[in-house]
Amino acid sequence: MNKEKSFLRNVIGEYMTTLGEKNENVVIVNADLAGTCRNTSFVEKYPDRAFNVGIAEQNMVSFAAGLSVEGFIPYAFSMAPFLTMRALEQCRTDVAYGNRNVKLMGVYAGVTGGISGATHWAVEDCGIMTSVPGMSVFEVSDAILARKLMDYTLEKEGPTYIRIGVEPTENIYNEDISVCTGGSVLAKDGEDGMILCSGVVVQYALEAAKRLRENYGKQIGVVDMYSIKPIDETAIEKAAATGHILVAQDHVEHGGLGMQVANVLVKKGLQTRFSYVGLPDRFVPMAHAPYLYHEFHLDGEGLAAEMLKLWE
Amino acid sequence: MHQMTVRELEKAAKDIRIRLLTLCNKETIHIGGDLSSADIMTVLWQYQMNYDPDHIHSEDRDRFILSKGHASAVTSFNQAAIGCFDAEDVIAEYATDEGRFSMHSCNLVNPYVEVSTGSLGHGLPIACGIAAGLRLKGNYTSRVYTVMGDGEQSEGSIWEAAMNAVHYQLGNLVALVDFNGLESDGTIDEITGLKNIADKYRAFGWNTIELDGHHIGQIKEAFDGLPPADSKVPTVFVCHTVKGKGVPFMENQRRWHAGKISDEQLKESIELLEKEFEGGGSHE
Numbered sequence: 247m248n249k250e251k252s253f254l255r256n257v258i259g260e261y262m263t264t265l266g267e268k269n270e271n272v273v274i275v276n277a278d279l280a281g282t283c284r285n286t287s288f289v290e291k292y293p294d295r296a297f298n299v300g301i302a303e304q305n306m307v308s309f310a311a312g313l314s315v316e317g318f319i320p321y322a323f324s325m326a327p328f329l330t331m332r333a334l335e336q337c338r339t340d341v342a343y344g345n346r347n348v349k350l351m352g353v354y355a356g357v358t359g360g361i362s363g364a365t366h367w368a369v370e371d372c373g374i375m376t377s378v379p380g381m382s383v384f385e386v387s388d389a390i391l392a393r394k395l396m397d398y399t400l401e402k403e404g405p406t407y408i409r410i411g412v413e414p415t416e417n418i419y420n421e422d423i424s425v426c427t428g429g430s431v432l433a434k435d436g437e438d439g440m441i442l443c444s445g446v447v448v449q450y451a452l453e454a455a456k457r458l459r460e461n462y463g464k465q466i467g468v469v470d471m472y473s474i475k476p477i478d479e480t481a482i483e484k485a486a487a488t489g490h491i492l493v494a495q496d497h498v499e500h501g502g503l504g505m506q507v508a509n510v511l512v513k514k515g516l517q518t519r520f521s522y523v524g525l526p527d528r529f530v531p532m533a534h535a536p537y538l539y540h541e542f543h544l545d546g547e548g549l550a551a552e553m554l555k556l557w558e
Numbered sequence: 559m560h561q562m563t564v565r566e567l568e569k570a571a572k573d574i575r576i577r578l579l580t581l582c583n584k585e586t587i588h589i590g591g592d593l594s595s596a597d598i599m600t601v602l603w604q605y606q607m608n609y610d611p612d613h614i615h616s617e618d619r620d621r622f623i624l625s626k627g628h629a630s631a632v633t634s635f636n637q638a639a640i641g642c643f644d645a646e647d648v649i650a651e652y653a654t655d656e657g658r659f660s661m662h663s664c665n666l667v668n669p670y671v672e673v674s675t676g677s678l679g680h681g682l683p684i685a686c687g688i689a690a691g692l693r694l695k696g697n698y699t700s701r702v703y704t705v706m707g708d709g710e711q712s713e714g715s716i717w718e719a720a721m722n723a724v725h726y727q728l729g730n731l732v733a734l735v736d737f738n739g740l741e742s743d744g745t746i747d748e749i750t751g752l753k754n755i756a757d758k759y760r761a762f763g764w765n766t767i768e769l770d771g772h773h774i775g776q777i778k779e780a781f782d783g784l785p786p787a788d789s790k791v792p793t794v795f796v797c798h799t800v801k802g803k804g805v806p807f808m809e810n811q812r813r814w815h816a817g818k819i820s821d822e823q824l825k826e827s828i829e830l831l832e833k834e835f836e837g838g839g840s841h842e
Contacts, residue, residue, distance in 0.1 A: 273694070275687075294694060297726070305683045305718035312687020315621075315673060316695060320687075335677060336715075340684055343674050344665065 251414040252389035255353045258410055259284025261396050262321065266292050269400050273313055275299065275322045277306040283323035283353050303328045307336035307350070314346040319400070325359070326352030326368030326409055330375055342378045342405045349399050350375075355385065355409035356496025356535075357525065358446060363532030368409065369525050373501020375407040376475040382427055383474040385409045385495075387448035388418040391472060394425040402427055409445065409474075411496065413535050416449040418470075430478035436467025439490030439519075439553060442482070442507055444471045447494045450539065453546030458553060466553060471503055479510050486516040490556045493522035494549055496539070500527060519556040523549070560640075562605050564775045570639060571600040571774060572835045575804045576828055577635040577645050582817070583824040585653045588661065590814040592632040594738035594799040595705060597772045599629070602703060602734070603636035606781040611642040614670060620700050621688050623673050625681020626707035626736065627662040628816075634659050634668075642670045679713025681706060682733060686719045689728040689792075698730070698788035705734045709741030712750050717762070724763040729789030733764075736771065738801035740812055756796040764794045771797030804831055 262285045265272045276298040280286050289296040297313075299305045303324050310320035322329070329352045330337065341348045352368060359366035375383045382404060386392040392410075399406060423431050433448060434455055441451040448470045455466040467488070469481050485491050491511075495503040504522025511520060523543050530538065539545040543552050562570070574596050582589045603609070607620045624633050631652070638645040643658070651657030658668040662676030673684055685704040692700050710716060723731050735755055739746050746752050760766045765785060769776045780795055801815075802808030805827045819827070 297690060299718065299722050302715075302718035302722070304679075304715040305686070305722055308680055308683030308715065308719070309687035309690070309722065311673070312684040312689070313691045313694075315684070315688050316691030318691055318694070336680065336683075339677050340673070340680055 250417050252417055253412065253414055254386050254389065254392050255410050255412050256284045257389045257392045258351065258386070258396060260287055261393050262288040263291050265396055265400060266295065269319065271317060271319045273297065273318045273320050275306050275310045275313070275320050277301060277303045277324050277328070279324055282325065283351065285323055303333040304336050307333040308340045310348045311336070311340035311344060311346045314348050319347055319349070321349045321351055323351045323353070325354040325366060326371050327354065327366060330368060330371040330407070334374060337375070337407070338378045342380045345380060346405060347403045348405060350407045351410065352407065353410045353412055355411045356446060357538045358411035358413040358496070358535050360535040360538070361532050364529050369498045370501065371409055372474050372495070372497050372503065376501070376506065380405055381475070382406045383409070384472055385444040385474055387415060387445050387470050387472060390417070390419045390421060391423060391425065391431065391470070394423065395472065398425045411446040413446050415446055418448060418452065425472070427473055428476040428478055429473050430481040431470040431472065433468040433470045436465040437488060438464045438466055439488050439492070439556065440467045440469055440485035441492045441494060441549060441553065442469045442471050442485055442503065443494040444474060444503055446496050447544055450544060450546045451494060451549055454549035454553060457546060457550040462554065474503060474506065477506050477510060479514070482507055482510045483514065483516060486511060486518040490519045490553070492549065492553045492556065494544055495524050496544060497524050498527060499524040521552060521556060523552050560605050564778060567601055567605055567774045567778065569835065570604050571597045572831050574600050574632060574635050574639070575831055578631055579805065579819060579824055579827050581631055581649050581652055582819050583821065584649065586816055586818045587631045588628040588816045590740070590801040590808060590816070591626060591629050591707060591736065591738065593803045593805060593808065594771070594801045595629050595736040596632050596803065597774055598734055598736065598777055598795070598797050599632050599636050599705065601774060601777040601781065604639055605778060607703065608700070609640065611640055611670070617697060618700055621672055621702045623681045623685045623688070623702065623704040624663050624675050625704045626678065626710055627675030629705065630659065630661065630663045633663060637670050678707065678710040679715040682716050683719040685731055685733070686723050686726070686728060689723070689731040690726050692730055701730050701732055701787045703732050703734070705736060708735055708737045708739065708746055708752070708755060709749070711735065711752055711755055720759065720762045720764070723792040727790035728792045729785055730787045731792040732784060733792065733794045735794060735796050736799050737796055738799040740801040740810065740815070742815055744812065759794045759796065763791070765791045766794050766796065768796045768798065771799035772803055806830070
């Protein structure tokens with residue numbers, strides 16, 4: 247395991263040139279945030295295949311839908327809040343209703359926008375995008391996973407939303423992982439309980455598992471639920487078999503990963519102690535992301551404490 | 559492009575109106591905007607567009623996006639007129655639970671619909687993406703046509719796309735605005751004061767043509783005069799029209815945005831349309 251950290255928006259933005267080499271139909275549509283989304287290397291390498299519609303997210307998504315009508319594979323990049331909220335109807339009607347092969351790439355997922363404040367956070371995007379019929383939703387936690395997911399988007403046709411944080415994340419995986427729709431990665435096995443999580447939180451869950459082992463002798467596993475929708479129901483069943491599930495995501499609790507997992511537990515009638523943590527049902531003032539993760543029990547210390555509550 | 563005279567197109571437009579009214583006697587349709595756009599749609603589909611119903615995915619076809627998605631009936635009847643399906647099918651299936659035709663255009667059930675529409679302000683931005691995609695593929699001969707409403711011009715996304723089309727030099731894009739002056743809640747003047755649509759497009763850098771949207775000869779001439787598809791400036795036709803055109807009790811009446819007519823109204827309206835046509839039409 248490589249302990250260096252990666253910035254996933256850089257990993258994904260820069261990997262676009264590789265996708266561009268692999269498939270000549272790959273095109274990018276930006277809305278004046280090519281730099282922020284770190285895809286300028288593609289723009290420079292393939293200027294004809296890179297469009298920038300200006301600060302006009304609605305137009306960006308519709309324009310991308312139009313390019314897909316002509317057989318291109320557009321990757322539309324913006325900040326997650328603008329992409330999933332300002333241009334939501336375009337994502338839903340022009341991309342999903344039309345079953346277009348458009349990849350919606352949202353950076354600044356969760357509260358990773360930190361000191362920019364709620365205007366630049368996307369703490370509702372999973373709830374929003376998972377409710378759109380036919381939309382696949384993914385969240386990346388690690389550089390290798392991110393590259394594999396990007397490769398996978400070339401194989402998997404259809405409306406896709408990928409949420410990408412901007413906080414540095416620890417490198418977790420080796421090249422032996424694989425990625426698919428409805429998949430997950432067992433980041434760490436454990437027989438006493440499981441933390442189901444995604445994105446930036448996965449690294450904190452691993453830290454929590456370490457604390458719980460060292461301080462309490464509990465063997466806690468971590469499952470990276472990178473496919474938010476469809477969700478890996480088998481992984482949830484396996485986790486339920488441990489008797490203790492904590493779900494954690496950088497997202498408001500409503501509509502987030504916790505509710506998605508709860509839904510599977512109830513539908514399948516699975517018996518387990520269960521809880522989930524996320525951001526509260528109120529707007530929170532701007533602050534650095536690590537401060538917010540600590541405040542809302544999404545860091546290693548907080549997750550360990552939340553997990554222990556399942557034994558109370 | 560199909561060889562048709564002005565007179566033949568006037569007859570075609572009259573037939574479209576009769577189809578619309580026949581359907582409107584059976585189901586509620588967006589009759590006001592269907593009738594206001596009937597002439598421009600007829601000339602577009604039955605004269606201008608390169609579209610082969612037997613090869614609907616052919617690369618060299620012209621693309622059509624119905625930005626004012628509620629004008630689905632007038633689109634379907636024109637597609638029927640060129641052989642996509644039977645006009646009788648449109649009437650039989652319209653607004654039925656498993657039909658191909660309804661209040662808006664949907665490509666889940668109707669493959670002749672390039673893109674599903676209904677929500678306003680989407681067609682022009684999508685058309686821009688298609689137009690840019692054609693260029694990127696090296697297709698410099700196909701055009702992209704989109705028909706918009708005038709009330710729809712209030713959507714900000716229209717103007718995002720209006721900027722974009724000029725910036726990307728999409729001379730293969732032809733937008734038509736059905737400027738009938740009425741939107742859902744009142745006249746355009748009352749609701750938004752959106753008076754000079756043509757001036758606005760001119761200011762954005764479009765090749766802007768104003769015409770009488772019920773003058774078949776003018777419409778045909780405007781299409782004949784289009785700059786080549788490989789040119790660099792997008793074109794907009796600002797078509798001055800009358801909502802409910804051809805049916806006196808509907809003309810300029812807000813309540814006929816959508817509705818249904820009686821047997822008696824149908825009979826009288828058809829007689830009037832036939833009489834007007836026999837009288838030589840208003841624009842020989």
